[in-house]
Amino acid sequence: GEDVEQSLFLSVREGDSSVINCTYTDSSSTYLYWYKQEPGAGLQLLTYIFSNMDMKQDQRLTVLLNKKDKHLSLRIADTQTGDSAIYFCAERWAGSYQLTFGKGTKLSVIP
């Protein structure tokens, strides 16, 4: 497909793990990013992974990359109410500084 695709909504209970999935478009993408957008705010860079990596862990965040399937996921361990936000997946094509974004997954954390 032509678009970076994400499911639009995810609801989890506080303390559980959240897994947000993304399918990207270009197998030559060099970097893949996860951004967080809280209501009324701009985009906060959470983490990114280089395309020659399979996994990256940063505290409660784990990024998994499956290049064969062009699938990216973000796992948030011990999800807190402060994690409620929209999460955007973005890819950066080789040779470009442009980011192509998915439509975002709205994560709702139930206390």
Add this chain to the structure above:
Amino acid sequence: SAVISQKPSRDICQRGTSLTIQCQVDSQVTMMFWYRQQPGQSLTLIATANQGSEATYESGFVIDKFPISRPNLTFSTLTVSNMSPEDSSIYLCSVWDSSMNTEAFFGQGTRLTVV
């Protein structure tokens, strides 16, 4: 990381008028971009702001509608001209970190409503 300040943070404008959005970065950056986020949608790149030359626009965006200035390596403006309600969006400035060019940072955005 780069700290980006956008002004105004929000505005309500009359159709037919123009609004200029400012983006100030706390360090010199090579790459600076303007994105639009329409309600409930993802981010779409409007243009690359080039220092000392005309901006590079993406398909569907033109200079007459979205003139951009980039007088130096820390500042840029985006003007939304002759506004209509369809221009109601969040407009975001973005820069790449100058050292490694691996991280893209965004301003807090300008929430524009055209009535």
